[in-house]
Amino acid sequence: MRESLFVKQNSGKWKSYEQMSVASPDELADRFVDITNDLAYAKTFYPKSKTTEYLNGIAALLHQSIYKNKKEDGNAFIKFWKFELPTLFYTYRRQLLYSLIFFVISSLIGILSAKYDDTFIRLILGDGYVNMTNENIAKGDPFGVYKKQGELSMFFMIAANNIYVSLLMFVSGIFLSIGPVFFILRNGIMLGSFEYYFFSKGLGMESILVIWIHGTLEISAIIIAGGAGLVLGHGLLFPKTYTRLQAFVNSAKDGTKIALGILPIIVVAAIFESFITRHTNMPLWLSISILGGSLLFMVWYVVIYPAQLIKRAQNINNVGEIRI
Numbered sequence: 001m002r003e004s005l006f007v008k009q010n011s012g013k014w015k016s017y018e019q020m021s022v023a024s025p026d027e028l029a030d031r032f033v034d035i036t037n038d039l040a041y042a043k044t045f046y047p048k049s050k051t052t053e054y055l056n057g058i059a060a061l062l063h064q065s066i067y068k069n070k071k072e073d074g075n076a077f078i079k080f081w082k083f084e085l086p087t088l089f090y091t092y093r094r095q096l097l098y099s100l101i102f103f104v105i106s107s108l109i110g111i112l113s114a115k116y117d118d119t120f121i122r123l124i125l126g127d128g129y130v131n132m133t134n135e136n137i138a139k140g141d142p143f144g145v146y147k148k149q150g151e152l153s154m155f156f157m158i159a160a161n162n163i164y165v166s167l168l169m170f171v172s173g174i175f176l177s178i179g180p181v182f183f184i185l186r187n188g189i190m191l192g193s194f195e196y197y198f199f200s201k202g203l204g205m206e207s208i209l210v211i212w213i214h215g216t217l218e219i220s221a222i223i224i225a226g227g228a229g230l231v232l233g234h235g236l237l238f239p240k241t242y243t244r245l246q247a248f249v250n251s252a253k254d255g256t257k258i259a260l261g262i263l264p265i266i267v268v269a270a271i272f273e274s275f276i277t278r279h280t281n282m283p284l285w286l287s288i289s290i291l292g293g294s295l296l297f298m299v300w301y302v303v304i305y306p307a308q309l310i311k312r313a314q315n316i317n318n319v320g321e322i323r324i
Contacts (some may be wrong), residue, residue, distance in 0.1 A: 003046050008272060010038060011241065017058055032062040050182065056310075057091060063313035083318065085261040088254055090306035095234060096227035099184055104225050106185040109194020114200075124193045133197075143210050146278040159270035166225035166266060170259035173232030180229025187222055209287045210280050214273035216294035221265045224302065231255040240317050265298075 007218045017031050039059050042052040089096065122130050129145075136144040149157075165183075172179020198207035235251025236244060276282075276290065 003051060004047060006042070006046075007051055014038075014055070014058060015241065016061065028062065032059070034324045035059050035062060054271060060087065060090075060282065060310050060313040067307050080257075081261065081264075086301065086306040086309055087285065088258055088261075089302050090310050092227065092231045092234075092254065092258070093232040093303075093306075096224060096302065098230060099180070099223050099226035102181055102184045103188040103219075103226065106188025106190035107195075109185075110189035110194075111196045112192075113189070114193040115194040115272070121193050121197050124190055125197070137201060137203070141280070142198070142201070142206070143277075143280045146273070146280070148209075151274050151278075155270050155274035158273055159267055162221070162266045162270060163263060166221060166262065169222070169225040170228040170232060170255060173229030173255060175233070176235070176236060177230050177233030180226045180233070183229075184223070184226040209284070209291070210277060213277050213287060213290050213294075214269050216291055216298065217269035217272065220294075220298040220302075221262045222270060224262050224265075228258040228262075231258060 014035070017035055035055060035058050039052070039055040042049070042055050046052055110124070114124075132145065133142065136142050141147075147204050165187075169180050172183060195204070195207065198204055200210045232255040233251075235247040235249070239247035242250065272290070272294075
């Protein structure tokens with residue numbers, strides 16, 4: 001059978017399966033078996049086609065829904081962060097990658113601009129911050145800004161600000177993904193010029209060991225929020241087989257889950273910045289442990305673990321695969 005005919009005969013069914021509007025666990029199981037059969041056929045005759053990749057995605061979503069309906073899984077919140085959010089990370093891995101690439105490029109722009117324009121750092125960071133930091137450097141406490149405010153009040157201020165910025169980056173995706181790109185570039189340029197400033201003062205490694213204690217989680221959350229904004233805009237720009245409205249509704253739901261799902265990461269980053277970063281003289285091993293642990297967690301949770309979940313679902317799909 002030609003692939004185009006195979007798609008034409010089954011596209012309506014697949015769309016209904018993708019909506020996940022299931023009345024009962026039995027119906028969900030029936031859909032999973034049915035999509036597995038279609039996937040087996042596609043793998044046999046169209047192994048490298050987009051149809052096979054598309055069916056893999058639907059099968060993975062149905063598989064995760066089966067997990068959600070197991071009585072022993074219990075708490076809905078745990079299931080969200082254990083299954084649903086990682087699955088969304090995998091589904092929209094391209095948008096997250098684009099966000100990361102935009103952020104890295106903009107950071108490099110910030111570094112180069114600060115290097116070749118003496119006024120750029122003050123333009124980006126502001127005269128007040130630069131003057132205050134110069135004074136702190138002269139006093140021998142270059143990161144004294146993290147000690148000026150009480151821990152608790154600092155935590156609430158930072159957490160509220162970063163949650164606001166992240167949600168703003170997401171919502172701005174409604175402007176055809178231009179908004180998230182703008183905010184990613186803005187934050188990346190700021191970070192690049194910020195780091196160049198400390199490296200130019202001979203405090204580069206010290207700034208990494210101090211600032212990135214909280215910055216690892218904070219910047220990761222910003223990149224993911226930017227990716228969520230790109231997800232929101234993706235439905236408007238690329239509706240595929242859906243109506244533009246339906247594609248937007250679907251992408252809005254998924255983007256919202258991603259944006260809200262990273263709030264705990266933002267809160268933990270604010271805790272680190274308010275209660276831990278201020279201890280600038282902590283042992284080197286402790287600073288590296290916190291920084292490295294945060295980085296490993298983000299790579300595992302956003303990249304490695306989602307891929308493992310999908311691979312596990314695909315392995316289940318391959319059990320009893322029909323060869324025609």
